[in-house]
Amino acid sequence: MEHEHGRSPTHYRCLGIGVGPANLSLASLLHGHPEVSNLFLDRKTAFGWHDDQQIPGTSLQVSMLKDLVSLADPVNPFSFLAYLHDQGRIYHFLNARFPAVPRQEFRNYLAWAAGRNENVVFGEEVREVAFDGVFRVRTDRRTLTADNVAVGVGIAPWLPPQARPWTGTTQYHVSEFMTRAQDLGGKRVVVVGGGQSGAEAFLDLVSRTGTALPRRVSWVSRRRNYFPMDDSPFTNDFYTPSFSDYFFTLPGELRKAFNEQHLLSSDGISEDTLRAIYQRIYLHRFVEDRTDLVGLHPNREVVEVGRGPAGTWALTLRHNDQPGRAERLEADVVVWATGFRCAPMDFLEPIAGRMERVDGEPKVDEDYAVLWDGPPGHDVFVQNATRQQRGLADPNLSLNAWRSRRIADRLLGVRGDDQLASFIEWSAKDTGEAPWPA
Ligand SMILES: Cc1cc2nc3c(=O)[nH]c(=O)nc-3n(C[C@H](O)[C@H](O)[C@H](O)COP(=O)(O)OP(=O)(O)OC[C@H]3O[C@@H](n4cnc5c(N)ncnc54)[C@H](O)[C@@H]3O)c2cc1C
CATH class of the missing domain: 3.50.50.60 (FAD/NAD(P)-binding domain)
Incomplete structure (x- = not known):
């Protein structure tokens, strides 16, 4: 990490753009790893999670275990359970027996996780990312450099043209x-x-x-x-790492058809x-x-x-x-209430021509690193921007911690253990015999 005469560092192994649940998960997983220096920037002045849609009485649509870290690193100090414990309300939460976590309480948990991570900064917008051997990240306040960039700018409201x-x-x-x-x-x-x-x-x-x-x-x-929404057990298998990895191997037209056919399992x-x-x-x-x-x-x-x-x-x-x-x-x-689309990533314009695209998305490898012509060890990771490649789970919280773990592992040069595969055989098992005649 480069220090400019005692000033705060300006070079990072990983610089995160946007602090919603996606990049906040990555920031949480990297927090105990000083060997991967990191900083995460968000243009909002303080943490928020769809705050203008915090309608009273609404709840989280997924299990509370699908928090920032638990499914990938259950002993991580940024879990929802750690939040409840830290706030002294773990028994109250248990006794309340909410059928689902109130959305506002989950939002408060996310704000707590952001607030206790000194690598998370609000009120700073990223304007441009260029590359000249390192990533040069220009914000509305300064220019920082990084070996890797993690983009987690989330979703933006979508209106039909007639509106x-x-x-x-x-x-x-x-x-x-x-x-x-x-x-x-x-x-x-x-x-x-x-x-x-x-x-x-x-x-x-x-x-x-x-x-x-x-x-x-x-x-x-x-x-x-x-x-x-279909919340039944086998449908929920679509929202697991092993299915996401299988989906990733399918041809584009099959992936598209799948997402259209099974949209209601998430939407x-x-x-x-x-x-x-x-x-x-x-x-x-x-x-x-x-x-x-x-x-x-x-x-x-x-x-x-x-x-x-x-x-x-x-x-x-x-x-x-x-x-x-x-x-x-x-x-x-x-x-x-006509939905959301991936937020624009105009700040990537200086390097956009060097990045591969597929089905209107940045084309990623199995660790969510964009395929581009830059040198090895210098990656642009994208979170919540590859629904056509990784499936319907991409925008929601189900695989949030697991996806961040993939990215964190790549940065740390390790590969964490995956959980056991699904009960379902998603892939055909090739016996080596001749296929059935048509
Ligand atoms: C009302 C609502 C409820 C939801 N509830 C659930 C649920 O219960 N379960 C579930 O699985 N999913 C839910 N979702 C899906 C939701 O998309 C995800 O939960 C989550 O918000 C996605 O996280 P994210 O980090 O990708 O994006 P976001 O939460 O959108 O965060 C992106 C962040 O990037 C910042 N940003 C953008 N551009 C820049 C820039 N240039 N520089 C710096 N910062 C920038 C933004 O300010 C923002 O804070 C819900 C969605 C909505 C709208």
């Missing part, structure tokens, strides 16, 4: 829900999007009471129905959320006599957005089975 011209205080992406979706009492609100985020927004709106309750809440989804709605919504609707309709509060419109796409009378919005819907019949919805407010 983009209209965004503001009465049309917005669900990622801004907690700030914007206030004072909706007596209004007509349309939620567009049939995934977990849309479901949580819808549930929150129909659960408001008294004068805070909207006049009407409509829920539009392209999916044929409001489908659940469906938690069954608990669906049940809560159904029960709320029952109570409104049959017990509290609010027969006109809710409108459910699955199997439809919003094809046009325009201005309606007196400052309202007019949405044109196309029914997937009956495309000839145009439906109209009038709204005071539209919440677009």
Whole structure:
């Protein structure tokens, strides 16, 4: 590590860009390893985890063991259990018997892990990464150098083109829900999007009471129905290291088809959320006599957005089975829960031409290092940017610790033990005999 006359070091073995759960996991795994000097930068002024979507009552969609480190390094001091213990609340947590960890509590755990790691810095944005024998990482404050770079810039809200011209205080992406979706009492609100985020927004709106309750809440989804996430044991095997490694070997078109076919195993709605919504609707309709509060419109796409009378919005819907019949919805407010895409990595522009790409993603090896023409030992690792190559688990927390462990092991020059393979034989076992005749 290079020291400039007593000033803080400016050269690192690994420089992390972005501090969400992905890079925070890597920072946690590297923390006890001074031989890999590291620094992780985030442009936010303080740690946050989808803070504007911390809707009260929401929970983590995965096991609490899928924290930053436990599945890869169960004795690491940055585990969720270590957090509970450190805060003196481990018995309370046990007694509370939450069916799933409250999302806000998991967010607080992540903030705790970031706060006790001196290699994590907030309020510094990476603007450019160049290479001239070392990586030169230019931020809004200084230039640092590194042997390796780990990019974990996560996801960015996505809006369909027909929504983009209209965004503001009465049309917005669900990622801004907690700030914007206030004072909706007596209004007509349309939620567009049939995934977990849309479901949580819808549930929150129909659960408001008294004068805070909207006049009407409509829920539009392209999916044929409001489908659940598949959380059953064999489907969950898709979210294990051995399946991820198998998936990685498949041809691109098979991987694409798989991701489309099994999307609901990750992007469906938690069954608990669906049940809560159904029960709320029952109570409104049959017990509290609010027969006109809710409108459910699955199997439809919003094809046009325009201005309606007196400052309202007019949405044109196309029914997937009956495309000839145009439906109209009038709204005071539209919440677009239309998902997220990988955040842009424009700061890699100076070296982008040297990096291989596949299916619109940086092409990675088995350790998530981008294939490029740079010298060995100088890697750009990417986290949460290779769904087409590594499968549906890539954006979520399931393989977060394991993926970071792969990267950390590469930096440390070791290879940790993998867990036992799945019960399922994912790959064909070649007997060496002639294949079946076609
Ligand atoms: C509301 C919500 C709830 C979710 N709940 C779950 C769940 O329960 N279970 C699950 O498995 N998954 C869940 N997910 C999926 C989610 O994507 C992951 O949990 C996780 O946030 C991905 O982590 P990440 O580190 O890749 O990205 P992010 O969390 O998006 O973090 C990326 C970070 O990079 C920073 N950054 C970007 N560009 C720069 C730059 N140029 N310089 C410096 N910093 C930069 C950003 O400020 C940000 O802090 C949820 C997603 C959402 C939206």
